[in-house]
Amino acid sequence: MQNLAHNGTQKPKFSLHPNAARIVTVALLVVACTAPLAIQQYLSISPELVGAIGIPAIILFGFIGSVTVVLPVPVLSLVFAGATILNPITLVVAAAASITAGMAVCYIMGKRGHSRAVRAAETSQQNFPAPITNLYSWSTENVGTASFLLAATPNPVFDYAGFIAGAGRMNAQRFLAGTFAGKITQASVIAFLGHTVGERITSIL
Template sequence: MTIQGVEGPAPAAGPVPSTAPAQPGWRRWLPMALTLGLVLVAFGVATWITLDAGRVEQVRQLIRSPNGLFVVFVLNVLANATLILPVPGLALTALAATVADPLTVGVVAGAGQTIGELTGYLAGASGRRALGVDARSQRLAGLMRRWGAMILFFLALIPNPFFDIAGIIAGAMRMPLRIYLAAAGAGKIIKNVALAYAVVLGMDQLLDLVT
């Protein structure tokens, strides 16, 4: 019975259907396709440079030029943008350390490598559904959420093939970009500075032995 002047409870509202249009498939896959294209181009250019002794000497001359540090930066970006495909990026640091200041070379090379590693982060961020990180790698994703910056730092510090995988997971779980860049950059800069000084000190000791 309804009492005059008193309204009854309003009926429960059902779920409101979404009116947003479905995102076309090409928009979901375009960022990942562009990232893959960048990876393949970087791999081709880096391989074209490193597999020919004459080109290596040309690179050495470019490093000696006034734009040498820019060359070091760009080559390290390309060498590390190849994702899991192997390119001897650290060899570029060692080569540059023989003709330029090792500290500067290490910092510039590490910065370039950090930018290059963004391909892994972007691949994870753009292909989250395809990679299935949330469904298949809950344990690893949980470790990355808790210790992500530390894991990235140590993987960047020590030469190993697992950093790219960690970068993909970091992108898929939407790790803040500033944290990703800070952790990866710190590890890679320390690694490259140490390598550059090791090359210079090793050459000095070798010259002492032969002179």
């Protein structure tokens, strides 16, 4: 009887059906691949330009883009364009590490209650649809998974992820590890496409 009573008081946990999880994963990968390619088409970033600025510039752009939030830096488009000239592995790691480093700074600002972090968190909660804001409680219990999904796809939520994670006192190690893994995954797919079939894909888009 005690077990029944105990079970009756347990709150149901949010979980995804295995098939739904697979569909979401595939959809995220498709978005992660196509969005930067479309951006690259409109920006017309040449591989020669990326080769000229080199890895250090990509690291700088990735860090600045993550910290400033509002400054649009096409780091992933640079990864796509430079994959045929620069070392793909070095390129992917540099982009992912620089973006993660920027997110670490945003996390610290959010955790310390910086006024900018508070404004960013309030703005994100007001502007994003209810289904997105409702995922906040789930993300606090699954920090690594949530940060991985946000980092692996281009979306407006990721720009505020560091501030929100810091303000919410989420686990820093899990947040940064998930962010780095997500950006490694996204950048790897983009670099692979840029290195193999980049010219054909951009000519179709």
